[in-house]
Structures are given as C-alpha cells and as structure tokens.
Amino acid sequence: MNPYKLYLVTDDQQDLETLKFVVKEAVAGGVTMVQVREKHGDVRAFIERAQAVKEILAETNVPLIINDRVDVALAVDADGVHLGQTDMQATTARKLIGDDKILGLSIETQDQLEEADSLPIDYIGLSAIFATPTKTNTKTHWGIEGLNKALSQTQLPIVGIGGINESNIPQLVASGVHGLALVSAICHVENPKQAAQHLLGLMG
Template structure:
C-alpha cells in the first residue's frame, strides 16, 4: 500500500476536540497518512495534541507524522517527522529518530530538489503546487509542469502540497504523483469522512 496517497495535514487553528474529530472521520473516509502541524511554539500543547491524534490512529495502520519537531515526534513515539528547510538538518534528524521512522522534507526550489536524493529522507513534499491561503511564505508555485519535472528528477516518492482541491486533483493524479497532501479540503469540510471519500474517488 502507498502510505502517501491521501495525506492529511492538520489545521493548528482547530481546538483539540475538533482536531481529533477531523482525524477520526478522515481515517474512516480513507486517508492514508496524518501529519500534525503546530506553528504556535507551545511544545507542551504540541505534545498533548500529537498524543491525542496518536490515540485516535491506534490500530488503524495510518502513520502519524509530526511536522518540524523531532523532539515532539520522539516524545509521543510518532511514526515519523516532516522537516521544513529551516528545521533541523535531515542528517541529524535521521540520527535521532533512527533508521526505521519515516522522514520527509519540504522542497521549495530547484536547487533543493537536486540535493534531495543525497539526503537520508524517505519522501519529499513539493511545496507549493498552487497558491494557498495556508502557506503565505512560499518561494514558488510549481504547477503541473514543475510537479512533472520533480517526478522526473528525484527517485524519492513525491507528495504534492498547496492549493489542492476537487478541481485540480484529476490533473495532479495524471502526473503519477505518489501522494496529495490536503489541509482545508478535509479539515474544513462539514463531513470530513464524506469529503475524504469524495477526494479518493477523484484520485482513481
């Protein structure tokens, strides 16, 4: 099974009850991976929220990935970490989490893409494919052509993120991309389970 196929990234603005509800319903609907993202810098709250999501995912086989923070991932024994370009270097993160955890890295420009295969990572998150309100500091928008270029450049699985929704999913999937990461389309849906099922139908 491809764990990257439908990759839920959580919304750090949602309270704990909403967060766990969204994750639970999204997993019922078929998401294949969950990344918990917190941008507030409150490590204790991050650990609490990560542990709550881990409890929801227990027994589902869906991996829990912690965004940015290796310490939080280790604290809750998450399945992996996703790093940004200003986070801990991938080599050090790999040493800390060990060989068996999943390690992802956001790739924001062509130079980073060319270096990715030399790093001890398992997949790349190509950011941002399209403009998106959840990421305002993006270096570039790759678009469909940039995504195809990335797929032809790296041997690593590629997860597309940024501005992905019902209208562009068929076009993205036609590139052979390994996975799509979504925030708003699932987190802000009235029914996250149904929204997830509809997204997966569009991906077939």
C-alpha cells in the same frame, strides 16, 4: 499500500476536540497518512495534540507524522517527522529518530530538489504546487509542469502540497505523483469522512 496517497495535514487553529473529530472521520473516510502541524511554539500543547491523534490512529495502520519537531515526535513515539527547510538538518534528524521512522522534507526550489536524493529522507513534500491561503511565504508555485519535471528528476516519492482541491486533483493524479497533502479540503468541511471518500474517488 501507498501511505502517501491521501495525506492529511492538520489545522493548528482548530481546538483539540475539533482536531480529534476531523482526524477520526478523515481516517474512517480513507486518509492514508496524518501530519500534526503546530506553529504556535507551545511544545506541551503540541505533545498533547500529537498524543491525542496517536490514540485515534492506534488501530488503523495510518502513520502519524509530526511537523518540524523531532523532540515532539520522539516524545510521543510518532511514526515519523516532516521537516521544513529552516528546521533541523535531515542528517541530524535521521540520527535522532533512527532508521525505521519516516522522514519527509519540504522542497521549495530547484536547488533543494537536486540535493534531495543525497539526503537520508523517505519522501519529498513539493511545496507549493499552487498558491494557497494557508501558506503565504512560499518560494515556488511548481504547477503541473513543475511537478512533472520534479517527478522525472528524483527517485524519491513526491507528495504535492499547496492549493490542492477537487478541481485540480485529476490533473495531479495524471502526473503519477505519489500522494497529495490537503488541509482545508478535509479540515474545513462539515463531513471530513465524506470529503476524504470523495477525494479518494477523484484520485481513482
């Protein structure tokens, strides 16, 4: 079972009830991993939202990943952490979370990609594959060509993120990428369960 295949990243603009609904439905539809992302800096609210998602995932075998915040991940005993380039160093995070947790890292440049295999991480979030309205400060748009090149340069599993939707999924899957991370295509639809099923269908 590939945990990275259909990777849901939550929308921090959605209220707690909406978040819970989206996660529950998306997991019922086949999402394989869930990352709780909060950019507001309210740690108490972040912990509350992470805890709520953890309870939904408790019986499912779907890993809970916390974006950026090692302290929040430890507070709720999440399955792992996903770090950005301006967050805690991967080596420090690994010491804090231990060897049995999942550690992901966003990679935005060729230099970062070249360094990745020497870091104590489990997977790469390659950002951004395509331009996306949810992330405006991206350094690189890798595209299909950049993704193929990245796959040949690292031993680590790669999760593509950024601008991924049903029109480009078949091309992305053809590259052999290990997983695709989506926000809007699951969070911003009426029926997240159906959306997840449809996306998995496209992935084959």
